[in-house]
Amino acid sequence: MLTIRCIGHTCFYQISDIVRLFTGIIPTEKDGCILSDVPYSATIESISEGPRVVTRLVEGFPELSPEDRSIETVPELPVSREVKRQLYILLSKMLEVHYPWGSLTGIRPTQVAGEVEKAEDLSRIYNVREDKAELAFLTHQEEERILSDSKEESLHIYIGIPFCPSRCAYCSFVAQEAPKKRDLLPSYVDAVLSELDLVLPNITHPIETLYIGGGTPTVLDEALFERFITGVFSHPELKDVKEVTVEAGRPDTITEAKLQTLRKAGITRICINPQTLCDATLLRVGRKHTAKDFEDAFQLARKMGFAVINTDLIAGLPKETPEEFCDSLSRIIELGPENITVHSLSKKRRSDLSREEIVMLQKEDLSKMEKMLTFASSVLSKAGYVPYYLYKQKDTLGGHENVGYQKGNTGCLYNVAMMGDKRSVLSFGAGGMSKRIFPSDGQVRIERCPCVKEPTQYIRSIEEIAQKKIRFFE
Ligand code: SF4
Incomplete structure (x- = not known):
């Protein structure tokens, strides 16, 4: 069982989103805790206290070093986004998986791209991988042009x-x-x-x-x-x-x-x-x-x-x-x-697998999907296609993106x-x-x-x- 105690905040929805990203399972909320029925045991505290946000692993994963077990910041983001960001970092370390879109679990990353000044900000703030940050930023600009x-x-x-x-x-x-x-x-x-x-x-x-x-x-x-x-x-x-x-x-x-x-x-x-x-x-x-x-x-x-x-x-x-x-x-x-639209189909729900199997399959899935999506974006760009709309899927491990590409306007x-x-x-x-x-x-x-x-x-x-x-x- 994965238990996340929310202390000093009620960002249950945001916490659940990150848990869903890593487990493919919609967790439950009970007495201020988010509970997910996974085949390993861990307890995390997600604390908002004055100007500080802290995320701490208090039980489970003894192999993690004390530095890796705790994240503490005075956030530049609203608390709801900071608790997500910190939980993403902690679960990445525990489960040894990094997702290309980092803590951006929403289905419209191009909306967040519209809030920052440059693509690198998406990587710095939300742990989005560099190529995906570029993709979101470029697509946002094209969306705006079309909507104008x-x-x-x-x-x-x-x-x-x-x-x-x-x-x-x-x-x-x-x-x-x-x-x-x-x-x-x-x-x-x-x-x-x-x-x-x-x-x-x-x-x-x-x-x-x-x-x-x-x-x-x-x-x-x-x-x-x-x-x-x-x-x-x-x-x-x-x-x-x-x-x-x-x-x-x-x-x-x-x-x-x-x-x-x-x-x-x-x-x-x-x-x-x-x-x-x-x-x-x-x-x-x-x-x-x-x-x-x-x-x-x-x-x-x-x-x-x-x-x-x-x-x-x-x-x-x-x-x-x-x-x-x-x-x-x-x-x-x-x-x-x-126009060419490239959709991603991810496998869902891994609740019946062991932690090792989850990690192995996630890595396998991610690397296969990565090969396809990276090839798509590079070959389409060489052929003169530009991304013009993008959305992600929820409830899929990895939360891969769907991208519409266009030639000309x-x-x-x-x-x-x-x-x-x-x-x-x-x-x-x-x-x-x-x-x-x-x-x-x-x-x-x-x-x-x-x-x-x-x-x-x-x-x-x-x-x-x-x-x-x-x-x-x-
Ligand atoms: S709507 Fe469903 S069944 Fe019909 S073509 Fe699309 S995926 Fe296939």
Whole structure:
């Protein structure tokens, strides 16, 4: 059991975040202590006392020297960040693991990059590794540049089609398998179009972007897809948005007729996502397409005049080697998409392993993932791609980053606005999360309005859902 006694402060959330980083487990809080059920025993005191913050290992890990067992500072950071920072340093020493993002456990390190003067400050204050500090700093600058063209009060629309041809083994979305729900798809499309009919005329915010995602919107058959896209763009409120993106995620759902439907609607930005170009991995993770299917779909989209194509890749897919990942990325760069997004997939929850096994696996994982992410950032930079948005994952060992890269000024404003919590988002469809951003005096307040996840319930409750969203955006 790992016990952390909080004395003189109540920064339980911050302490829990660091414990989650090292253990992959959400700890519990009881009587001022944070408790984590790990296979080793240690007691730590985290003390805030006047101007001092102290973090002390009082029991366990006898091999640690007295100097390494205690950290004491008069902090330049607020207490909540200092207790995190100190606990990070102490646990790194105890468990002999250092994470590339140091004590920055939040999912938006580029926000913290905006608070410091230079990249080195992130390393000095938060123990962020030098290359990641540079990455966060550079990405923050690019995010700001992209947002400078967007009004603060603007609204960004998301429409979700939560169905896919099959379910990927690693999927964490609400997507359902379309072949099992064939009969439901037309009613679902009708429900989304009704929701747009009911809500959009009541919206007064300027709408800047539209993102049609999922699931996989192109899983709809050609006729239904055409009805859906034509229905969406029959709304005058969506005619003049400055950016429209459609996820044509799974290459096996793309046909010339569906791409034609998108082109007729004036859409020039799509995502075609192979995740890997290794056929063995594609089979292993349950994606029913090959690398060739992706290459064919990409060439077809290019031929049909899509000006911005994004492709997603995942580092760390089950049993995939760094060499296979690097080969996929190199082949994708050769195709020349305008945007490449590199996601990280980390293994979660190690509660049933011994301390030695945790340390060994963390090191193995980190070094494999490091090889892939370092290769990605270097080869993409050499090929002229620049990072333009970045977020991290919670509850994964290591908390690796996902980074969107762009060539030229082709970055997706919707991604920057939505992932950075910079602008309000109005979501349509089952499982969508609408959010309103209220910036005031440098502090941002966020209100959220979730939608039911189950498509049948969504279809049944469309009136009620629409009224709730209208009130939310009043
Ligand atoms: S394509 Fe995306 S949304 Fe669909 S099952 Fe795979 S990971 Fe989930």
